[in-house]
Amino acid sequence: MSSTIALETRKVSKYFGSVAANVNVDLTVRRGEILAILGENGCGKTTLMNMIAGIYYPDSGSILVNGEEVVIRSPKDAFRHGIGMIHQHFKLVDLFTAAENIVLGINDGKKYDIKDVNRRVAEIADRYGFHVDPQKKIYEMSVSEKQTVEILKVLYRGADILILDEPSAVLTPQETNKLFDVLRRMREDGKSILIITHKLHEVLAISDRVAVLRKGEHIATVETAGTTESELTEMMVGKKVELNIERPEPKNTCDRLEVKDLNMTDADGIKVLDKVSFSARSGEILGIAGIAGSGQRELLESIAGLCHPVTGQIIYHNPKTGESEDLRDKNPVEIRELGVRLSFVPEDRLGMGLVGNMDIVDNMMLRSYRKGHSLFVDRKKPGDLANKIVDELEVVTPGTHTPVRRLSGGNVQKVLVGREIAAAPTVLMAAYPVRGLDINSSYTIYNLLTKQKENGVAVIFVGEDLDVLVELCDRIVVLCAGRVTGILDARNTTKEEIGLLMTSAGESCATDNDEKEDVGGENN
DSSP: OOSSEEEEEEEEEEEETTEEEEEEEEEEEETTOEEEEEEOTTSSHHHHHHHHTTSSOOSEEEEEETTEEEOOOSHHHHHHTTEEEEOSSOOOOTTSBHHHHHHTTOOOSSOOOHHHHHHHHHHHHHHHTOOOOTTSBGGGSOHHHHHHHHHHHHHHTTOSEEEEESTTTTOOHHHHHHHHHHHHHHHHTTOEEEEEOSOHHHHHHHOSEEEEEETTEEEEEEEGGGOOHHHHHHHHHSSOOOOOOOOOOOOSOOEEEEEEEEEEEOTTSOEEEEEEEEEEETTEEEEEEOSTTSSHHHHHHHHTTSSOOSEEEEEEEOTTTOOEEEGGGSOHHHHHHTTEEEEEOOSSGGGTTOOTTSBHHHHHHTTTGGGOOSSSOOOHHHHHHHHHHHHHTTOOOSOTTSBGGGSOHHHHHHHHHHHHHTTOOSEEEEESTTTTOOHHHHHHHHHHHHHHHHTTOEEEEEOSOHHHHHHHOSEEEEEETTEEEEEEEGGGOOHHHHHHHHTOOSSOSOOHHHHHHHTSSSOO
16 A cells, blocks of 8 residues: 555535535545545535535535645546546446446547447456456346446546445345455555445455544544454444344244245236245244345335235234234235334335425324324324434434435434334334444344344344344345245354355245254254
8 A cells, every 4th residue: 555645635524504514524545545434324424425526516625636636526527537436326327238338428539439448348347357248238237247337437437546335235245255356456556445335344354444434524544454343333423332233032933924935027027026935933033135136125015015916925923813814915004004014215215105395203194194083183192203213213303393305314214214113013024224324323223123023023124234134133035036045044154155045046945844954953
């Protein structure tokens, strides 16, 4: 790692109205280093990176590249100074090839020659160890291939300073390791890399230094080799935080939900669920693992009644009546009244579950307005619930009557998850409940799910972090291309084994029946 400063911010500040996103941030990035950016939700990480990448313009302060002060008013300005940002949600045209996406928007005055572009893309890929076909269409690519195209897009434009936002969020452990190998080669080539991530074990594995932000201010930049997860968390939060996921043994378990041979096709007739079978038990957390798009969303929405399977059964064993009912025949309201709750955190958090222009109290009322028996709305109970969620989950908001669209993404997420947990369900399906949340908030959610398990709730947890799935869950169902490729005992498996099953579309290697004999002991 060189001691030469590639990028520097001096006293950079950014305000949105009266809210301070960044305050006098001093940051340095060296030539040939990987710098991790850490901080809680709403601490200003993304805002700071967006200013460096030209998406926002600072209200005060200065940015220096290679020792010279520069003015960055747009992403085009950023590219002119060798800065490129790879966003978490890809910005690609599906019908174009990799090479066509990479040169899209470039106006260098030269005649467009796709053969020359393909050659140059292949050269860059070979140089850093990427595996990509320049002529392959985006819609034919895996998630990791699409990410590769995004990285090649900024390298093709000559970027020497790269910003990556949550680069491993949708990758398997094997794909993450390959990405990190590529980033190390780029570092050796003199590139400067900034990574925004909430996964502390990845920070320790890949970065040279770590910059910590708290409440919009730069707290410290430390050498990675001389710090620990607990020290970094304490700097982020400002107090000591326990980073242990408690996993009590399941007690008094019984089948609460049985999914049998579930099949579903999408609007184009493509099968998205293929003979999916498993059981969710009371007093247990059942994890669902799979690469993005493997059928997790369709599975949970089928159980919640939001979409209708072609064939199969979803048997719910009602603890109140002792009767069993097939949820395939019921609508979402009837299923919710039975106690089956879906807390789904999509990419557009305000597009499903919450209304952006409504305040937190009114969003609490969305689940109970049908029960009203008066012309006048009772806001006391929803108001009490809103205050409880704000206090327990530490939602950063001016008040419970603030429109949720004004909150940061992580705080919107806390409101959504907190509302569903507060409904005291018998089956709680939590899909990506910590997506984008900082480490402290994530552990708060994990502990809430564990409390639900101890209260006898059947918890179904869909997550992206395999380390968390292994530590939090009791059993893990692995999906690949809509099929169950394994049901594992989380206490006796590894994330590498799960990762292999996530990319294996073969026959199911375990079912709920034979799992009791085979999975409970040695790994499959």
